[in-house]
Amino acid sequence: MADMLKRVPVREQDAKERATNFEEVCYGYNQEEAMEEASRCLNCKNAKCIQGCPVSINIPGFIAKIKDGDIEGAYHVISESSALPAICGRVCPQESQCECKCIRGIKGEPVSIGKLERFVADYALEHDIKPQKAEKTNGHKVAVIGSGPSGLTCAGDLAKLGYEVTVFEALHELGGVLVYGIPEFRLPKEKVVKKEIEKVKELGVKFETNVVIGKSTTIDQLMEEEDFEAVFIGSGAGLPMFMGIPGETANGVFSANEYLTRSNLMKAFDDSYDTPIAAGKKVAVVGGGNVAMDAARTALRLGAEVHIVYRRSEAELPARVEEVHHAKEEGVIFDLLRNPKEILVDENGWVKGMKVIKMELGEPDASGRRRPVEIPGSEYEIEVDTVIMSLGTSPNPLIASTTKGLETNRRKCIVAEEENGQTSKACVFAGGDAVTGAATVILAMGAGKAGAKGIHELLSAK
Amino acid sequence: MYKILKAEKLADMIYLMDVEAPRVARHCMPGQFVIVKMDEKGERIPLTICDYDREAGTITIVFQTVGASTHKMATLKAGDSFRDFTGPLGCPSELVEEDLDTLKKKKILFVGGGVGAAPVYPQVKWMHEHGIDVDVIIGSKTKDMLLLEEEMKAVAGNYYPCTDDGTYGHAGMVTSMIEELHAQGNRYDVCVAIGPMIMMKFVCLLTKKLEIPTIVSMNPIMVDGTGMCGACRLHVGDEIKFACVDGPEFDGHLVNFDEAMKRQQMYKTQEGRAMLKLQEGDTHHGGCGHCGGDN
Numbered sequence: 001m002a003d004m005l006k007r008v009p010v011r012e013q014d015a016k017e018r019a020t021n022f023e024e025v026c027y028g029y030n031q032e033e034a035m036e037e038a039s040r041c042l043n044c045k046n047a048k049c050i051q052g053c054p055v056s057i058n059i060p061g062f063i064a065k066i067k068d069g070d071i072e073g074a075y076h077v078i079s080e081s082s083a084l085p086a087i088c089g090r091v092c093p094q095e096s097q098c099e100c101k102c103i104r105g106i107k108g109e110p111v112s113i114g115k116l117e118r119f120v121a122d123y124a125l126e127h128d129i130k131p132q133k134a135e136k137t138n139g140h141k142v143a144v145i146g147s148g149p150s151g152l153t154c155a156g157d158l159a160k161l162g163y164e165v166t167v168f169e170a171l172h173e174l175g176g177v178l179v180y181g182i183p184e185f186r187l188p189k190e191k192v193v194k195k196e197i198e199k200v201k202e203l204g205v206k207f208e209t210n211v212v213i214g215k216s217t218t219i220d221q222l223m224e225e226e227d228f229e230a231v232f233i234g235s236g237a238g239l240p241m242f243m244g245i246p247g248e249t250a251n252g253v254f255s256a257n258e259y260l261t262r263s264n265l266m267k268a269f270d271d272s273y274d275t276p277i278a279a280g281k282k283v284a285v286v287g288g289g290n291v292a293m294d295a296a297r298t299a300l301r302l303g304a305e306v307h308i309v310y311r312r313s314e315a316e317l318p319a320r321v322e323e324v325h326h327a328k329e330e331g332v333i334f335d336l337l338r339n340p341k342e343i344l345v346d347e348n349g350w351v352k353g354m355k356v357i358k359m360e361l362g363e364p365d366a367s368g369r370r371r372p373v374e375i376p377g378s379e380y381e382i383e384v385d386t387v388i389m390s391l392g393t394s395p396n397p398l399i400a401s402t403t404k405g406l407e408t409n410r411r412k413c414i415v416a417e418e419e420n421g422q423t424s425k426a427c428v429f430a431g432g433d434a435v436t437g438a439a440t441v442i443l444a445m446g447a448g449k450a451g452a453k454g455i456h457e458l459l460s461a462k
Numbered sequence: 463m464y465k466i467l468k469a470e471k472l473a474d475m476i477y478l479m480d481v482e483a484p485r486v487a488r489h490c491m492p493g494q495f496v497i498v499k500m501d502e503k504g505e506r507i508p509l510t511i512c513d514y515d516r517e518a519g520t521i522t523i524v525f526q527t528v529g530a531s532t533h534k535m536a537t538l539k540a541g542d543s544f545r546d547f548t549g550p551l552g553c554p555s556e557l558v559e560e561d562l563d564t565l566k567k568k569k570i571l572f573v574g575g576g577v578g579a580a581p582v583y584p585q586v587k588w589m590h591e592h593g594i595d596v597d598v599i600i601g602s603k604t605k606d607m608l609l610l611e612e613e614m615k616a617v618a619g620n621y622y623p624c625t626d627d628g629t630y631g632h633a634g635m636v637t638s639m640i641e642e643l644h645a646q647g648n649r650y651d652v653c654v655a656i657g658p659m660i661m662m663k664f665v666c667l668l669t670k671k672l673e674i675p676t677i678v679s680m681n682p683i684m685v686d687g688t689g690m691c692g693a694c695r696l697h698v699g700d701e702i703k704f705a706c707v708d709g710p711e712f713d714g715h716l717v718n719f720d721e722a723m724k725r726q727q728m729y730k731t732q733e734g735r736a737m738l739k740l741q742e743g744d745t746h747h748g749g750c751g752h753c754g755g756d757n
């Protein structure tokens with residue numbers, strides 16, 4: 001009998017090996033492992049894990065099906081609540097959502113809910129199990145802006161209810177942050193993202209790429225000229241922030257967005273694609289979030305020595321523990337309690353180094369984390385040829401500035417009701433990073449669900 | 463897919479195409495640009511809009527071959543398609559957004575250099591359609607490289623072609639033509655200069671001296687073109703701006719051209735390698751305004 005306090009370990013690609021390729025890091029469970037892990041679920045009556053899930057998946061329900069070996073049944077339980085389980089099983093921060101509520105976690109390790117979800121979803125992709133489609137359309141037209149997690153979820157939910165949904169995407173590929181932001185080694189594009197989007201297509205959702213709402217057409221025009229009765233804005237938070245220090249426009253300084261977009265969306269890591277990437281020999285990634293880890297691990301795979309430069313200590317790193325762990329295993333070096341002061345530039349305009357200052361932690365600030373304070377006189381220079389700024393993103397003002405009556409807050413986020421996505425403009429709903437600022441895939445999916453509910457309430461009452 | 467209806471070689475290394483893109487054609491304004499992508503593995507290439515036909519739903523693009531991608535693009539023929547064609551991106555020209563009566567009182571000078579004649583054309587045409595006669599200087603290295611002459615003549619008030627080698631029109635750079643017009647007593651309220659960065663830089667140095675407010679159109683390295691990557695950032699005065707969403711037009715007297723030109727060099731070696739891979743023997747000439755070449 002296995003130790004019920006411990007999780008069934010998940011197989012991973014060897015750290016040294018994977019630091020040189022873009023293949024997926026985590027292999028996931030096989031059926032035997034999944035059934036063994038599922039047997040650890042206590043099937044709590046008042047399941048706390050469900051409360052921890054932003055889209056309220058019936059977690060004990062699907063795990064019970066795995067226990068019985070009914071993987072297809074488990075998939076149908078999950079797809080009642082989630083349109084993108086193969087994605088969530090990989091990128092959700094389960095440790096701070098469902099898994100941290102698990103009763104198993106009090107004495108031992110919580111049930112590995114994320115890995116089980118991934119197993120079920122991958123099984124469904126492999127066996128081509130389709131979600132339930134609406135029997136007929138109800139004739140109502142809805143436009144969804146953005147094909148990222150919130151847009152896909154909103155579109156999928158509405159299509160299941162019979163709506164005629166068209167998703168407009170600004171870029172040439174579908175998936176939003178799932179394709180331009182999250183790297184291949186964490187979320188395979190062909191094997192997972194494309195296939196999950198195929199399932200949304202099979203529900204009857206139409207997609208139009210290369211349409212930049214606010215430029216190619218506007219929300220008002222979609223409603224007036226193209227007869228869309230409601231619009232959901234899921235345009236994400238795409239504008240990168242910079243520090244405002246000297247040298248930031250030098251050659252070799254990138255936003256994490258640019259670096260990741262070149263590698264992920266444009267596939268610059270693959271020589272058969274035309275887009276170039278300045279891989280760098282010694283790279284500093286400034287920031288400590290998940291995006292910083294993604295950029296660091298990408299640079300590493302492109303052959304660089306990589307340093308994370310973060311102004312607080314390890315305990316405050318906003319990235320998921322698993323991501324930090326993986327980055328360290330692969331050889332990313334953490335320069336903690338350090339903050340850049342200046343990027344040093346050579347006579348041809350290229351980065352040649354970075355001046356950093358040592359920091360210490362002071363009193364807690366508004367976020368509850370201890371505020372980093374500069375240690376006077378502790379500046380020193382490090383030699384780098386590439387600097388990647390990963391300081392967060394803010395929403396693109398393009399839609400708000402071209403839509404009459406759409407209210408935004410001081411952070412340029414669209415104002416919307418949490419429970420149904422309603423904005424200040426009639427028949428216009430919004431959710432995801434465009435509303436909250438940069439957050440997680442699953443929170444965006446939760447907002448997409450709420451938006452679909454809001455739109456259904458509005459249009460079904462017509 | 464976006465079908466190419468017409469493909470024409472205008473001059474050495476310079477090509478014109480009419481492309482079917484109804485959404486772009488319906489909404490674009492002078493000053494805006496598009497991003498095209500040839501095929502699945504291609505780059506996203508920003509190109510200025512040279513002309514548009516709202517009814518036919520077509521956009522005319524003009525481009526110069528510089529790197530491997532534009533060379534490949536030049537092989538496309540009528541009937542072929544672009545996989546992706548996005549736009550219109552960026553802000554419309556400041557002038558076309560201005561109050562028409564105020565605009566009519568202004569004396570405006572347009573300066574286009576090399577392939578920069580293409581983005582100048584829709585602005586001059588727009589002015590013409592709104593009853594405004596403007597002066598237009600178009601410069602090129604030599605007569606054979608002079609673009610869109612007949613089209614430009616038809617819409618410009620006064621048209622001043624210049625060639626560096628003196629084979630046609632005014633002999634010399636566009637800056638010497640500006641000086642000559644100024645010396646003749648022409649006093650301009652605003653100048654719009656579009657062309658290689660080095661040309662825009664020298665036009666701006668001159669117009670600053672002559673106290674003519676000058677608008678330039680920047681065409682830096684870009685990836686998405688929607689504000690997402692920040693690759694196109696440049697200093698305008700003390701501020702950092704993104705050419706794709708804040709521009710592409712800026713106050714030329716505030717743009718830091720030296721920095722912008724350095725940034726254009728960023729992928730030059732890589733572009734060169736890709737070129738050599740594609741077409742052995744030929745070397746990279748530059749001058750696209752895309753790579754920092756010195757056209």
